[in-house]
Amino acid sequence: MRSVEEALDTILASAHLTGVERLPLDRCVGRVPATFTLTAAMDVPPFANSAMDGFALRAADAPGTLRLAGEVAAGDAELPEVTPRTTVRIMTGAPLPPGADAVVPLEEAEESDGQVRVPATRPGAHVREAGHDTRAGEAVELPRDPLTPAAVAVLASLGVAELEVRRRPRVAILSTGDELRSPGEQLRPGQIYDANSPALAAAVIEAGGEPVVLPRAPDAPAVVERLVREGVKRADLLVASGGVSVGRHDHVRDAIEHLGRLDFWRIAVQPGKPLAFGSVAERMVIGLPGNPVSALVTFELFGRPLLRAMLGLSGSGRPVLPVTLVDRLPKDRDRRAYLRVRVERGPDGPVARSAGGQQSSQLRSMADANALLIVPEGEEAGEPGRTYQALLLGAMG
Ligand code: AMP
Ligand code: MG
Numbered sequence: 075m076r077s078v079e080e081a082l083d084t085i086l087a088s089a090h091l092t093g094v095e096r097l098p099l100d101r102c103v104g105r106v107p108a109t110f111t112l113t114a115a116m117d118v119p120p121f122a123n124s125a126m127d128g129f130a131l132r133a134a135d136a137p138g139t140l141r142l143a144g145e146v147a148a149g150d151a152e153l154p155e156v157t158p159r160t161t162v163r164i165m166t167g168a169p170l171p172p173g174a175d176a177v178v179p180l181e182e183a184e185e186s187d188g189q190v191r192v193p194a195t196r197p198g199a200h201v202r203e204a205g206h207d208t209r210a211g212e213a214v215e216l217p218r219d220p221l222t223p224a225a226v227a228v229l230a231s232l233g234v235a236e237l238e239v240r241r242r243p244r245v246a247i248l249s250t251g252d253e254l255r256s257p258g259e260q261l262r263p264g265q266i267y268d269a270n271s272p273a274l275a276a277a278v279i280e281a282g283g284e285p286v287v288l289p290r291a292p293d294a295p296a297v298v299e300r301l302v303r304e305g306v307k308r309a310d311l312l313v314a315s316g317g318v319s320v321g322r323h324d325h326v327r328d329a330i331e332h333l334g335r336l337d338f339w340r341i342a343v344q345p346g347k348p349l350a351f352g353s354v355a356e357r358m359v360i361g362l363p364g365n366p367v368s369a370l371v372t373f374e375l376f377g378r379p380l381l382r383a384m385l386g387l388s389g390s391g392r393p394v395l396p397v398t399l400v401d402r403l404p405k406d407r408d409r410r411a412y413l414r415v416r417v418e419r420g421p422d423g424p425v426a427r428s429a430g431g432q433q434s435s436q437l438r439s440m441a442d443a444n445a446l447l448i449v450p451e452g453e454e455a456g457e458p459g460r461t462y463q464a465l466l467l468g469a470m471g
Contacts, residue, residue: 075342077451078375078410084337085351085376088358089383092241092310099229104220105239106282106385112214117205118231122170123148125200129183129190130174131161133197142188146171161190170201177201208232218387220282242284243384245377246305247274248314250291250298250326251364269366269437270315277373278313281381293323302329306357310384313377316364318348326361330354342451344409345434346372365434371412371446374467390465397426397464399447403456405432410451414443417464418471426464444468 076084094108124130131140140161144154148167156162156173164170164177177200184191208214214232216225221239229237247270254268255261268290275285286309291298298317305312317326318339327350330336334354339361341349345368350361360377362369379390397417405411415426426447430439445464449456456462 075340075347075408076338078341078343081338081341081343081349081351082376082379085358085360085380086383088353089380091386092243092384094238095241096236096238098236099226099234102221102229102237102239103223103226104282105237105242106220106387107216108238108240108386110216110218112216112229112232112234114208114210114212114214114232116233117210118208119202119204119206122204123202124164124166124168124170124177125202126177126179127166128164128177128179128200129161129185129192130156130164130171130177131192131195132156132158132174133176133195133199135159135161136176136178136192137194139189139191142185142190144171161192175201219391220387240385242282243311243381244286244309245274245278245283245381246286246288246309246312247271247278248288248291248298248301248305248312250293250314250316252293252323254290254316256290270362270364270369273366273370274313274315274362274373274377277370277377278381281378282385282387283381291317293317293325295325295328298325299329299333302326302333302354302359306355306359309357311357311380312354312359313362313373314359315362315369318350318361318363320348326350330359330361334359341372342409343372343375344406344411346375347409349376351376363434366437367414367440368434370440374446374465375412393466394448394463395424395466396461397424397445397447398422398461399426399456399458401428401456402458403428403432403447403449405449405453405455407454408451411449411456412446412465413449413456414439415445415447415464416443416471417445417466424464424470426462444470 143160145163146168147165153171175197176195178192249268249271278285291301314326317324330352336352339350414429417426429443445466448463
């Protein structure tokens with residue numbers, strides 16, 4: 075059995091960057107820039123302007139009473155000159171008129187009969203210098219993350235109308251199992267609804283990928299093989315679920331071995347011991363365990379970092395933080411456990427409580443969990459009062 079790190083290293087070593095596409099800026103939020111360093115083509119702001127509604131003047135003329143000699147609004151191009159002992163009414167964002175070197179805010183000045191009384195000020199007061207946010211020619215480093223609304227704003231302020239972003243990794247999703255039906259269909263005895271296709275498609279979208287949901291495969295080797303071949307043609311990566319264990323009807327692992335190369339098929343992780351990884355037709359193939367909790371947890375641990383690597387990002391993009399466990403949570407001694415917990419703020423730091431049943435068929439606790447508590451190999455349980463690392467999946471309550 076491989077450790078989580080060994081398995082992840084093997085998987086990430088196979089990752090290749092996806093291609094790029096050019097998008098209008100207003101469609102770029104959440105997307106990953108193809109390059110993270112830009113050279114600013116202009117100063118932002120492009121000209122010195124007022125930070126306040128007020129009066130533009132020469133600082134050397136204040137304090138005193140100045141003659142009101144004009145007005146300048148945001149967007150004005152024709153600017154009145156500020157000569158000695160005069161002032162010009164100015165709006166926030168309006169260019170600083172020639173001659174002026176400071177702005178006195180409206181509320182600090184007294185205006186009557188074309189005269190304005192101003193208190194003492196200093197050169198540069200309430201003035202935004204040209205380039206005070208970004209200088210022309212400066213290297214602008216974007217965070218190595220999906221673009222946020224603020225990053226979109228920075229790009230817009232620099233005049234960027236279109237951006238090259240990484241193409242979303244296409245992920246073919248294949249559920250296997252004779253017992254599975256789609257939600258909306260009538261269940262016969264022995265059948266259950268396919269939770270993994272919708273769940274993994276959702277997890278792929280959340281990780282920045284684009285799911286391609288394949289028709290479901292029955293537990294028939296020839297059909298599994300046909301769909302695996304179809305999947306790797308239509309996507310950058312195939313994620314199958316079910317059929318990777320040692321049962322008589324577990325055909326996914328055989329299909330990978332038969333059609334391509336199987337790198338490993340067991341990981342010392344709970345939930346999710348049987349996890350097959352390999353390649354078919356030079357596309358990566360991951361066979362996740364069938365239990366929906368195991369499928370989601372292993373996608374979180376291996377699929378999500380893989381998709382991020384394909385986008386040029388590192389890590390899982392999830393915060394990991396130390397938490398104190400409240401409950402006792404038994405686990406398998408040989409495997410590292412990722413237990414479903416709710417992390418909340420406590421008086422002495424974050425505390426974790428069980429989110430419910432920890433069997434891999436108990437899906438509800440997965441939806442109720444906002445974190446996975448990491449209990450190392452070699453331990454029999456998560457113990458109350460001890461501190462563990464928690465992988466945060468959602469906001470802390
Ligand atoms: P398997 O890995 O195929 O042996 O499946 C393990 C367990 O997960 C069995 O109880 C399956 O019925 C269940 N299972 C497998 N695939 C799915 C799925 N797509 N949705 C819900 N349950 C599943
Ligand atoms: Mg099965």
